[in-house]
């Protein structure tokens with residue numbers, strides 16, 4: 001049976017200088033993981049490290065969050081971890097400190113030698129610094145130099161001044177050989193962490209088993225949207241690497257799109273939805289700019305995973321897709337619902353995506369088969 005391994009689809013060299021971060025240039029080849037079939041991913045969502053750093057309880061939350069992650073990693077022994085945004089609560093934290101907290105958050109995974117990837121949430125960089133008028137229709141800010149006599153030289157320095165996403169990502173990547181995170185195409189900056197990874201079978205490395213897409217859903221220094229430019233990037237990439245839609249695609253971002261609201265169960269959680277907590281309203285992105293239409297139309301797109309809402313952990317079908325929340329992993333951030341992590345398991349033959357939630361106390365619940373797609377509502 002297929003042993004799955006992992007490959008960075010478009011690895012690249014990066015520069016030490018933020019202003020000159022290089023785009024992918026050179027393939028690094030295959031990254032073979034310890035042999036295992038199926039391929040298991042743990043989602044760590046909304047850790048909020050560094051929150052209230054000057055209080056007694058702030059740092060204790062982080063100790064607790066570290067314990068949750070270690071416990072999940074011990075119980076599940078995943079092949080890969082995804083940090084699904086709001087890794088830190090960086091609002092008003094200096095970049096140096098923000099990167100220290102980020103480092104604490106990835107340390108349980110690193111300590112076990114497990115590779116990971118991360119995608120940004122709305123709390124991972126500083127509060128909004130650019131007025132909304134700077135944003136053009138496709139969601140890309142106009143080149144703009146805020147201070148007349150500022151020290152910045154090129155246009156680029158001006159337009160990206162202020163965001164910390166690049167610095168956070170630079171630190172994660174530079175300090176961690178196990179990190180598979182990427183800056184993403186420069187044309188999409190300051191929306192950072194737009195990239196794709198592929199899961200491969202060691203038996204047939206030329207034939208990917210699944211593509212994992214990561215998209216920055218904004219927030220912090222950027223509006224809470226997946227812009228039409230990001231949607232276009234997704235479409236272009238998907239047509240390029242998966243033209244016949246043969247390979248299943250799984251998508252990860254932080255803030256739920258508006259479609260989540262359409263499928264949200266009203267009271268409790270009932271079939272076809274599967275989950276255990278439904279304690280708040282879906283807090284969606286500010287606008288829908290095309291990504292959901294693309295995903296719904298692609299037969300190979302199977303499921304979307306988001307964090308953001310700490311009091312929701314359900315999966316619901318939407319057209320031929322599954323829309324899933326992760327499970328609040330951190331003690332940081334609002335809400336006292338018990339902590340845990342959503343697990344996603346990909347099996348090659350026959351292809352399936354299964355998911356369940358592993359709690360801090362070791363218990364497991366809310367198992368659901370996401371692919372092959374079965375809308376139980378219609379089949380009964």
Ligand SMILES: *[C@@H]1O[C@H](CO)[C@@H](O)[C@H](O)[C@H]1NC(C)=O
Pocket residue numbers: 057058060061064331
């Ligand atoms: C840390 O976790 C323990 C056990 O769940 C809990 O009792 C305590 O309140 C938590 N502390 C903080 C600051 O979150």
Ligand SMILES: *[C@@H]1O[C@H](CO)[C@@H](O)[C@H](O)[C@H]1NC(C)=O
Pocket residue numbers: 092093094097
């Ligand atoms: C950074 O963290 C240190 C402690 O780790 C703290 O003393 C300092 O005030 C923090 N700096 C800022 C700007 O938050």
Ligand SMILES: *[C@@H]1O[C@H](CO)[C@@H](O)[C@H](O)[C@H]1NC(C)=O
Pocket residue numbers: 148149
């Ligand atoms: C910019 O420089 C000019 C000339 O040196 C000076 O008159 C002006 O006050 C400066 N403006 C700002 C915003 O510092």
